[in-house]
Structure formats: C-alpha cells, structure tokens
Amino acid sequence: MEKLAIEGGVPVREHPLNYGRQYIDEHDIQAVAETLKSDYLTCGPRITALEQRLCQITGAKYCVAVSNGTAALHLAALAAGVGPGDEVITTPITFAASANCALYCGARPVFADINPETYNIDPASIKAHITPRTKAVVAVDFTGQAAELDAIRDICEKHGLTLIEDAAHSIGTKYKGRPVGSLADMTTFSFHPVKTVTAGEGGAVTTDSRKLYEKLVLTHSHGITRDPRQMAHPTDDPWYNEQTDLGYNYRMTEIQAALLDSQLDKLERFSRRRREIVALYDEAFSHIPQLQVQREIPESDTTRHLYILRFHREQMNCDRRQFFDALHGEGIHSQVHYLPVYWHSYYEKLGYRKGLCPNAEKYYTESMSLPLYYSLTDEDVRDVIRAVTKIVERYRKGG
Ligand SMILES: *Cc1c(COP(=O)(O)O)cnc(C)c1O
Numbered sequence: 001m002e003k004l005a006i007e008g009g010v011p012v013r014e015h016p017l018n019y020g021r022q023y024i025d026e027h028d029i030q031a032v033a034e035t036l037k038s039d040y041l042t043c044g045p046r047i048t049a050l051e052q053r054l055c056q057i058t059g060a061k062y063c064v065a066v067s068n069g070t071a072a073l074h075l076a077a078l079a080a081g082v083g084p085g086d087e088v089i090t091t092p093i094t095f096a097a098s099a100n101c102a103l104y105c106g107a108r109p110v111f112a113d114i115n116p117e118t119y120n121i122d123p124a125s126i127k128a129h130i131t132p133r134t135k136a137v138v139a140v141d142f143t144g145q146a147a148e149l150d151a152i153r154d155i156c157e158k159h160g161l162t163l164i165e166d167a168a169h170s171i172g173t174k175y176k177g178r179p180v181g182s183l184a185d186m187t188t189f190s191f192h193p194v195k196t197v198t199a200g201e202g203g204a205v206t207t208d209s210r211k212l213y214e215k216l217v218l219t220h221s222h223g224i225t226r227d228p229r230q231m232a233h234p235t236d237d238p239w240y241n242e243q244t245d246l247g248y249n250y251r252m253t254e255i256q257a258a259l260l261d262s263q264l265d266k267l268e269r270f271s272r273r274r275r276e277i278v279a280l281y282d283e284a285f286s287h288i289p290q291l292q293v294q295r296e297i298p299e300s301d302t303t304r305h306l307y308i309l310r311f312h313r314e315q316m317n318c319d320r321r322q323f324f325d326a327l328h329g330e331g332i333h334s335q336v337h338y339l340p341v342y343w344h345s346y347y348e349k350l351g352y353r354k355g356l357c358p359n360a361e362k363y364y365t366e367s368m369s370l371p372l373y374y375s376l377t378d379e380d381v382r383d384v385i386r387a388v389t390k391i392v393e394r395y396r397k398g399g
Helices: 026-036 045-058 069-079 097-104 123-128 149-159 210-219 254-264 267-285 320-329 345-349 358-366 378-395
Strands: 062-066 087-090 108-111 134-140 162-166 186-190 203-207 307-311 367-370
Touching (some): 026 254, 045 062, 045 254, 069 097, 069 162, 069 186, 069 210, 087 097, 123 149, 134 149, 267 378, 320 367, 320 378, 358 367
Parallel strands (some): 087 134, 162 186
Antiparallel strands (some): 186 203
C-alpha cells in the first residue's frame, strides 16, 4: 500500500488524483447489458444509429465507426491515397498513432513544429516542410483546442494535400461555430477511456466526401463488398460478395456502440464540467508568473481533454522531473503529453534525430498534465491548485 505523503505532519490527500478518468453510470451499464441480450453483437442496428448520431453531432455527411482511433487514422491515410514514397506532415506533440498511420502505409512522417503558446501545429512550419512528395497533413487538435484549421486548409488546398484532422482530443469542440468533424477532408476520433467519451475502445472517421466514405467503408471490413456496383464480377447469386481491395477488420462491436451512444447522452454535461475546471485552473495559474497558461485561439470553442501545466524553466530551481515528483508527493498523479514522437527509439532507428522541432522539445521539458475529468470535484480542483502553488513557492528562483 502506498504511504500518504506527509508534509509538515499534514496528510495531503487520501486518494490520489489521476490526470484522467472515465465516468460510467447505470444508464451506460444498462445499454451494454441490453445489447448483450439482443440479436446483434456486431454489424447491427446500434452501429448504424451511432454513425448517424455522430453525423448529427459533427455536422458531417458520412461517418464510419471503427475499432479504435488508431484504426481510424490508418483508414484515413489509406483513403487519402498515402503510400510508399509519400510524406505526411504532422506534429511531434501528439500520441504516436498520428504519425504511425503514415508508416503503416509505407510513407514517411515529417514533423512540423508547434506554436509555443497554443501547443498546436504551426501552419508556417507545415508550409516550410512541404515537398513534391507530401501527400497529406494530419493536424491534431491537441488538448481539445482546434488546430488553426483555416490556415491549414488553405495550405492543403494550394498544394493538393488531403487534410486529416486527428480529433481524438476534441469531440465537443467548435471552430468558428462549427463542430469538429466537418472541417477537414476526414476527421478521426478516439473513444479510449481517457478521452472525453468512451466506448472502452473505439473510433470513428467522419467526412463529407462520398468517395472517401466508400473507401473507408470498404477498407474497415476486409475490402469485401456486397454492393454489385463496386464489383468486377457482379452476379445475382445471393451469397456472393467480392474482395475488391485490401482491407482490415477494424469494425466496432454493437457493445461498444451501445456504450458510446449512452456516453454521448452526457457529452454536453461532460463538456460543461471540463470547461468549468479549466476556468478554475486558468484563473488561479494566470496570476503565477512562473506558470504559462495555454493560449486559446479565439476561433476555437474548446471542450478540453487535457489540462497542461507548464512552468518557465528559467524562472525555477527545479526541472520537470522534480516538479512531477513533487506533485506525486501531494497525491496528484500527473502524466506527460507527450514525448515528441520522433524521440521514441523506434523513430530514432528510422533516422530521426533530436533538434528537429525546438518549440516542441522545449514544451516537452516544461509540461505535465493536471487532473481533468467530469467527476473531479471543486474541492479536488482546489487541492490541485494548492499543491501547484506550494510547489512553485518552494522552487521559484529568488523565492
Ligand atoms: C488516443 C489518441 C489516438 C489513438 O486512439 P486509440 O483509440 O487509442 O487508438 C490518436 N491520436 C491522439 C492524438 C490520441 O490522443
């Protein structure tokens, strides 16, 4: 059993706070239990209903539900026609899957630097990395804040690139009043338990393009079709289906769809509470000169998935590890989002070297994620703020 951190004889917290946590209620449990008693465990009516609902929420014309967010990215890259010899530009401050999807297709991920204040991919850096081999851009809505989509879309249109928006963090976010999911050529979602709504594991791709949609549908289920219009050898044999492309089994189950549908009933509540918590943190930390509060672009109306605590290294007598450990000592189990993707040893083996994206690398050494989830209470938030304030007082230069 973990011992409580004791500071000056005062126990700090009885239960440690993690950076994220799912919220499951009786309604969710009922929805799953009913599905288990129904006729379909996969490929049934709940998937169809879920896809329609995600279209409604995002304003997209088409949606394909898939097994997870990584599968969604892989399918989107395939549908974009990404293949061997191509390059795909993305940010290093993301989960590795945003870049791995290019590798799955035999293409090379190219890393553009981040904006040092918003932490999202910098459109100017995207532009600087375009070559004749560039095929697509994967723009991540990091922490839930929409990337600078107008600028990025302009660059993509000008250079004939497909824009894939990785919205794993940003369901519930709007950009210029329009929901994420209808703003890029394709938008991918993840419903992993740390995300704002969960299916246990799950993902989706939305698009307004009929052509991309048909490709996504085909490849998410083996490349096999029952649609005679898509077949090379259509027949009226009732059993006949035909594999016309190389696809995968990336289908979502009915059980996952039922859970997600029930979670989506709570999306607005989840979003509201996350915004309240972000406002409390921002209010407290904007008064502390050693801390940097993430800048929000006015176009983004953000449902935040992560709250990034960043300190100015030059103004403190500690490094990130010491700050992180001190938080842990206060019962706050932070996490770091993310190691720059090309720092992973696999990418090192592929030839990527440190120094590619200075803003991203500096961000990485000064940042960690604070607890942010629906069931976090105001008292929890006050505890986190107290702990952070105390640590800054302890380590600030000239303090
Ligand atoms: C979680 C996440 C993914 C991958 O989603 P999974 O459902 O876990 O496969 C991709 N991109 C980003 C930015 C993520 O946070």
